Amino acid sequence: MRTLYRFALGLLPLVVLLALLEVVFWVGGMGGDEQLSLSRGFDRSAAYIVPDPEVAGGFRTQMWEVDYLEVAIPPKTDAKRLILFGGSNTQGFPEPVLEMLLDIARPQDRWEVVNLGRSGYGSERVSILLEQAMDLLAPDAVLIYCGHNEFMERGFRDQLAEQGALSLTGKVAKRFMRLRTMRLITAQLEPDLKDRSFDRKPEPRIVGRDKSYRTLSLDDTLSFWRAYQANLRRMCETARAGGAAVILSTIIGNDFSSPYVANINSELEYDVRKAYGRLRRVSLEFFPERLRRHLMPPVRLDQPDWGVTLRPEERDARLANPPAGARVVPALRTLTGRLAAMPATDYTKARSIEGAHWSDPRLWTSAVHELLATLAVLHARDITEDERAQLRRADEGYGRALDTVPGHPQALYEHGLVKYLLGETDAARRLLRAAADADRAPRRGNDVSNDLVRAVAASVPGVELVDVDAVWRSRVPDELIGYEVMTDVCHLQPGARTILMADFVRAVVTASEQP
Numbered sequence: 208m209r210t211l212y213r214f215a216l217g218l219l220p221l222v223v224l225l226a227l228l229e230v231v232f233w234v235g236g237m238g239g240d241e242q243l244s245l246s247r248g249f250d251r252s253a254a255y256i257v258p259d260p261e262v263a264g265g266f267r268t269q270m271w272e273v274d275y276l277e278v279a280i281p282p283k284t285d286a287k288r289l290i291l292f293g294g295s296n297t298q299g300f301p302e303p304v305l306e307m308l309l310d311i312a313r314p315q316d317r318w319e320v321v322n323l324g325r326s327g328y329g330s331e332r333v334s335i336l337l338e339q340a341m342d343l344l345a346p347d348a349v350l351i352y353c354g355h356n357e358f359m360e361r362g363f364r365d366q367l368a369e370q371g372a373l374s375l376t377g378k379v380a381k382r383f384m385r386l387r388t389m390r391l392i393t394a395q396l397e398p399d400l401k402d403r404s405f406d407r408k409p410e411p412r413i414v415g416r417d418k419s420y421r422t423l424s425l426d427d428t429l430s431f432w433r434a435y436q437a438n439l440r441r442m443c444e445t446a447r448a449g450g451a452a453v454i455l456s457t458i459i460g461n462d463f464s465s466p467y468v469a470n471i472n473s474e475l476e477y478d479v480r481k482a483y484g485r486l487r488r489v490s491l492e493f494f495p496e497r498l499r500r501h502l503m504p505p506v507r508l509d510q511p512d513w514g515v516t517l518r519p520e521e522r523d524a525r526l527a528n529p530p531a532g533a534r535v536v537p538a539l540r541t542l543t544g545r546l547a548a549m550p551a552t553d554y555t556k557a558r559s560i561e562g563a564h565w566s567d568p569r570l571w572t573s574a575v576h577e578l579l580a581t582l583a584v585l586h587a588r589d590i591t592e593d594e595r596a597q598l599r600r601a602d603e604g605y606g607r608a609l610d611t612v613p614g615h616p617q618a619l620y621e622h623g624l625v626k627y628l629l630g631e632t633d634a635a636r637r638l639l640r641a642a643a644d645a646d647r648a649p650r651r652g653n654d655v656s657n658d659l660v661r662a663v664a665a666s667v668p669g670v671e672l673v674d675v676d677a678v679w680r681s682r683v684p685d686e687l688i689g690y691e692v693m694t695d696v697c698h699l700q701p702g703a704r705t706i707l708m709a710d711f712v713r714a715v716v717t718a719s720e721q722p
Contacts (some may be wrong), residue, residue: 210279249360253407254282255336256343266343270325270336270406278323283345286317289715290346291443292333293353296458296698299325299515300352301552306706312712313719327412330355330438335409337442341449348452348719350711351442354656355458355697357435358428358468358648360412408660420468423647425614429655436659443667452718454711455664457676460651462639462687464583465505465698466616468647475612483612490604491621493597495590498628501581503621506574508695514570515558515694515701517722522570529569530576536568537583539691544682545709549702559702564692566701582690588628601625616645632685639687651697652676671718675710 260267264282271277272637279718289309291297302320309318323336333353338602340346439455446453471480491503541547554561560567568576584590590598605622609615623638643653657676664672680686692703699707 212293214285214430217569219349244328245472249332249335249410250407251335253409254339254405255409256339257405268323269551272654273409280305280321280344281319284319287347287719288318288321288345289350290340290344291320291322291324292337292340292351292354293324294328294333294347295326296355298322299510299698300324301704301705301708304552304705305711308708308712309715323350325412327356327359329358330354330442330698331362331433332409333443334438334445336533336599338445340453341445346446346449346451348714348715349442349446350454350455350456351439352456352458354652354660355650356434357431357656358650369541376679387502393470419622420546420550420648421470423468423470424472425645425647427647428647432655432659435656436663439660439663440667440688443663443670447667452715452721453667453670454673454714454718455660455670456673456714457657458652458697459676459679459688459693459699459707460643460653461642461689461696462636463585463689464640464693465503465620466646466649467500467696469615469617469620469645470647471612471615479611483608483615483618486604486608486611487615487618490601490608490625494602494621494625495594495597498581500587501578502624504576508575508578510694510698512572512575513694513700514566514629514699515596515698517570526567527568530571530573533578536563536565537579539579539582540586540684540689542684545706546679546682546703549706552702559700559705564700564702564706585624585628586689588630589627595629599691602629608651614641614645616647620644636687640673669718669721671714673711673714674692675707678710 226590235565255268255270256266259267259271259279262279262281266280268278268280287309289305291300291302300322306318306320309316309320323340325332325336328336330353333351337349337351340349442467443453444457461622469705471483491499494503546564549559549562549564551562558566567692602622602625605618605625608618609622612618617637623635623642625634626632626638640654643649643651644655646653649656652675661672661674664670679688679692681690683689692700
């Protein structure tokens with residue numbers, strides 16, 4: 208006991224000093240940003256961009272596992288250079304279209320659009336890439352569209368394991384590392400990106416998710432969103448300090464895609480969790496089976512299911528053997544504004560059919576046709592009186608389930624679909640968007656992440672916000688974004704990407720005219 212007392216007494220001066228430093232840094236406004244991004248874990252001295260050995264003054268990326276996907280950046284000319292940053296959505300943007308639209312909007316300028324989007328990259332990696340691009344590529348403007356991959360990258364998994372997020376030691380460590388003193392110390396220890404080695408390649412991205420995501424609490428999820436906000440702010444400040452105009456965009460998510468991770472708080476009493484599970488199972492049984500089999504659990508579509516990212520030989524094989532009924536395309540919902548009409552597009556990154564945002568239906572897998580047929584029934588609310596009566600019982604059951612465990616993502620989503628089928632659109636919208644917000648490891652933009660984007664744009668001088676989430680919601684029925692313009696939870700249909708490029712143009716021009 209005496210030894211423990213002496214040990215505690217010996218620590219007292221250190222605790223007092225730490226408390227004094229915290230007060231000093233708080234008064235001085237230092238160390239307030241959450242600099243310890245929970246997505247850290249990447250080699251910041253690795254080079255994402257290297258000199259092109261075949262083109263004097265040119266550069267090329269080295270962030271892919273295959274050479275043909277690397278991006279070649281020519282030497283800088285008098286054209287205004289706009290660089291796009293983000294994940295797979297950005298990678299799929301048709302930069303020739305954006306370049307053409309910018310030339311039309313500003314004929315007195317000449318534009319060069321460089322797309323540095325990389326599938327699977329979260330904001331931590333995008334921020335490293337942006338800092339290197341600012342140092343080497345001299346962009347006149349940057350456009351940032353990211354936020355879908357914050358729960359995909361390896362740094363998340365590694366640090367979750369290292370910090371022992373669910374252990375008492377891990378929780379204490381996380382609180383300790385949030386002190387302003389520790390943030391400032393860590394910022395000083397962080398390597399300078401200019402010390403990178405062109406010979407060292409970045410770590411390959413992780414494909415898929417591991418089971419650690421299933422243990423996330425909502426507090427853990429919000430911690431990662433705060434890290435995302437800090438990364439966005441750092442990118443904006445870095446680009447502005449380097450003299451580039453900055454366009455920051457909210458991101459679009461599919462409201463009719465269910466949450467990816469919807470665990471129940473393990474700290475809840477067993478009886479509470481058991482009661483909730485029973486209420487939800489009973490409620491789900493009342494949902495019409497002909498709709499349930501495609502929506503609960505959902506058919507998980509990806510871009511290849513739509514034929515969007517196929518190689519030429521794969522595309523030819525599907526066209527030669529399309530699924531039965533491939534030419535029958537069900538009508539979903541009527542769009543408005545720019546989304547209401549879409550001429551056919553035909554270029555590498557975005558092919559669509561006349562009058563729709565979709566790709567050629569002959570390229571779709573049978574899963575796409577089945578899901579769209581189900582969604583057509585959902586949107587038409589084509590249900591019988593017996594099914595309506597059953598849905599009323601499901602409505603009551605989900606209400607009781609959410610009273611038992613408030614805010615559970617999957618119950619919010621399922622309850623939202625029930626309300627939607629019953630024609631209670633305001634309630635359906637609230638529930639579906641709340642489900643996206645409560646997702647423990649989301650792969651889409653939601654109101655939480657998009658509000659952070661808006662806050663960053665408002666807090667960094669000179670940043671131009673493109674609030675595409677708000678704009679696109681005004682163009683779809685009930686302000687709910689769905690498969691009319693989405694291939695899955697977060698990726699846009701081919702034709703929709705063209706519309707998004709048009710939405711970006713005004714913001715790019717406005718930002719570029721600022722001093």
